[in-house]
Amino acid sequence: MAVAITTPAAYKRRTxxxxxxxxxxxxxxxxxxxVGVVFLVVLMVDVVRDGWRWLxxxxxxxxxSRRPVDAGIKSALFGTLWLMGFTALIAFPLGVGAAIYLxxxxxxxxxxxxxxxxxxxxxxxxxxVYGILGLAVFVxxxxxxxxVMAGALTMSLLILxxxxxxxxxxxxxxxDSLRQASxxxxxxxxxxxxxxxxxxxxxxxxxxxxxxxxxxIGETAPLIVIGALTFIAFTPTSPLDQFTxxxxxxxxxVSRPQADFQSLAAAAIIVLLVILLTMNAGAIILRNKFQxxxxx
Amino acid sequence: MSMQPRATEKEPAPSSVGxxxxxxxxxxxxxxxxxxxxxxxxxxxxLEGTEPEEEIKTxxxxxxxxxxxxxxxFRALKGINIRVPEKRVTSIIGPSGCGKSTLLRCFNRMxxxxxxxxxxxxxxFNGEDIYDPRADPTEIRFRIGMVFQKPNPFPKSIYDNVxxxxxxxxxxxxxxxxxxxxxxxxxxxxxxxERLKDRAYNLSGGQQQRLCIARxxxxxxxxxxxxxxxxxxxxxxxxxxxELIRTLSHDYTIVIVTHNIQQAxxxxxxxxxxxxxxxxxxxxxxxGDTLQVFTLPKDERxxxxxxxxxx
Numbered sequence: 001m002a003v004a005i006t007t008p009a010a011y012k013r014r015t016x017x018x019x020x021x022x023x024x025x026x027x028x029x030x031x032x033x034x035v036g037v038v039f040l041v042v043l044m045v046d047v048v049r050d051g052w053r054w055l056x057x058x059x060x061x062x063x064x065s066r067r068p069v070d071a072g073i074k075s076a077l078f079g080t081l082w083l084m085g086f087t088a089l090i091a092f093p094l095g096v097g098a099a100i101y102l103x104x105x106x107x108x109x110x111x112x113x114x115x116x117x118x119x120x121x122x123x124x125x126x127x128x129v130y131g132i133l134g135l136a137v138f139v140x141x142x143x144x145x146x147x148v149m150a151g152a153l154t155m156s157l158l159i160l161x162x163x164x165x166x167x168x169x170x171x172x173x174x175x176d177s178l179r180q181a182s183x184x185x186x187x188x189x190x191x192x193x194x195x196x197x198x199x200x201x202x203x204x205x206x207x208x209x210x211x212x213x214x215x216x217i218g219e220t221a222p223l224i225v226i227g228a229l230t231f232i233a234f235t236p237t238s239p240l241d242q243f244t245x246x247x248x249x250x251x252x253x254v255s256r257p258q259a260d261f262q263s264l265a266a267a268a269i270i271v272l273l274v275i276l277l278t279m280n281a282g283a284i285i286l287r288n289k290f291q292x293x294x295x296x
Numbered sequence: 297m298s299m300q301p302r303a304t305e306k307e308p309a310p311s312s313v314g315x316x317x318x319x320x321x322x323x324x325x326x327x328x329x330x331x332x333x334x335x336x337x338x339x340x341x342x343l344e345g346t347e348p349e350e351e352i353k354t355x356x357x358x359x360x361x362x363x364x365x366x367x368x369x370f371r372a373l374k375g376i377n378i379r380v381p382e383k384r385v386t387s388i389i390g391p392s393g394c395g396k397s398t399l400l401r402c403f404n405r406m407x408x409x410x411x412x413x414x415x416x417x418x419x420x421f422n423g424e425d426i427y428d429p430r431a432d433p434t435e436i437r438f439r440i441g442m443v444f445q446k447p448n449p450f451p452k453s454i455y456d457n458v459x460x461x462x463x464x465x466x467x468x469x470x471x472x473x474x475x476x477x478x479x480x481x482x483x484x485x486x487x488x489x490e491r492l493k494d495r496a497y498n499l500s501g502g503q504q505q506r507l508c509i510a511r512x513x514x515x516x517x518x519x520x521x522x523x524x525x526x527x528x529x530x531x532x533x534x535x536x537x538x539e540l541i542r543t544l545s546h547d548y549t550i551v552i553v554t555h556n557i558q559q560a561x562x563x564x565x566x567x568x569x570x571x572x573x574x575x576x577x578x579x580x581x582x583x584g585d586t587l588q589v590f591t592l593p594k595d596e597r598x599x600x601x602x603x604x605x606x607x
Contacts, residue, residue, distance in 0.1 A: 180406065
């Protein structure tokens with residue numbers, strides 16, 4: 001009996017079923033991947049075909065107009081850049097600071113665990129809820145109006161949980177032996193965090209930040225709630241100016257009956273995608289650069 | 297834990313009647329005395345040509361008085377009373393888990409960051425209480441350096457690794473000079489002087505550990521604690537580290553935890569043997585001159601351990 005199990009024929013008989021299942025599973029996972037990729041490609045091709053002919057320099061440097069030929073995205077593009085700039089300025093220090101506190105300083109305490117759990121939950125709160133919060137607190141409560149600042153603060157709240165979680169993960173991944181080496185030389189906690197832990201965690205922290213901003217750049221709902229869905233024919237010159245952003249401009253155009261506006265929306269989407277891909281490429285380049293630096 | 301004597305465990309089954317008659321009875325004694333002779337030779341070889349050691353001062357550089365260490369309710373160390381003399385190498389040996397590293401880390405308060413860790417009794421450095429509420433742990437760590445089991449250089453250049461300590465401690469001096477001096481002391485200067493800006497991770501394991509020693513030396517500590525500094529290294533690198541430790545002992549007080557009994561015999565002036573009770577709390581069995589501990593141990597548990605019959 002013991003001999004029969006080990007003969008080549010017996011081996012084949014026993015394993016042929018396993019091998020079939022193995023290749024079937026390979027096919028399934030490949031298909032699952034392809035479904036996503038195919039849909040993305042179809043979407044891109046459709047958008048590019050539709051919007052390509054409207055995409056020229058005039059489109060970028062003109063303000064919106066009732067006549068499709070004259071309409072452009074200047075105010076929306078500038079609004080997006082202003083909004084993202086201020087969101088980054090607010091959310092980066094707050095998010096990284098919170099992550100450093102939670103990961104490096106906070107004592108082991110049930111209240112801290114509760115805070116961590118709640119931050120994870122906040123990342124799953126629908127964005128429109130943040131819009132309502134922003135409307136109540138920033139637009140009305142602090143009387144900022146429908147300004148870039150109110151929008152940036154709202155967006156910061158929206159992406160803070162993502163930044164904090166990503167930064168925490170990056171800090172957690174720093175080997176404890178490095179902290180110990182630093183402490184053993186007489187370094188304070190702050191010196192250890194600033195000179196040893198943060199440089200090592202920076203690639204992960206930056207990647208998390210840029211991915212969070214990529215989410216914010218496409219957000220529409222909270223901005224509609226705080227009142228960015230207005231006709232804006234100027235670019236902001238201060239953080240307290242009114243603004244609109246690319247997703248809202250797109251939303252605006254899509255909801256019009258004329259076919260030309262539909263194509264304009266497609267063109268605006270292309271611009272938004274280019275900005276998004278540029279940011280993500282930036283994230284990858286930064287990460288690789290810092291990783292090389294920290295791994296030698 | 298197995299308390300089986302190791303020597304008999306490895307005894308091969310007698311292959312012939314003749315061998316069985318002559319060997320097994322002698323085996324055990326010859327094995328342990330072989331080890332002891334070798335150890336004594338090591339120690340004597342080292343003592344040759346050196347001045348006879350003066351009497352160890354009664355006041356040690358590091359002293360513990362009835363030290364107990366707890367992790368929450370678990371007592372890791374109990375009733376530790378040891379003295380570490382100045383400018384000598386003191387090794388701490390003992391079976392795994394007996395608290396050697398815990399004891400070592402008491403001296404630079406590296407256990408502070410472990411939640412639930414607390415101590416009873418006293419740990420003194422130059423006669424001053426290390427755990428005095430007014431004592432600053434960062435100052436203690438600045439004056440008592442540490443080298444870890446696994447080389448842990450920072451992901452920075454060789455130069456910046458050595459300069460790290462002086463910089464964070466606000467040394468206003470010629471940094472190039474400190475880096476060169478420290479690397480020379482750690483016997484690494486010749487290997488790296490042409491590539492100080494290179495990443496520390498490009499060095500070999502043994503070089504990385506010597507870099508970590510140079511990094512610890514750069515702040516000019518009085519004491520260097522070493523937690524099995526050679527256990528992750530190959531024999532050649534280990535020998536280099538051992539020679540380095542001997543050289544450094546002229547200027548520094550060194551406490552080294554080691555799993556390698558022969559290493560303790562080769563490099564240390566004083567040896568502390570620890571073991572643990574059934575409740576896993578560690579205690580010191582013997583604390584004495586290395587020559588005495590290895591050749592005339594006062595306690596039979598020490599003898600059993602150093603001859604490889606236990607642990």
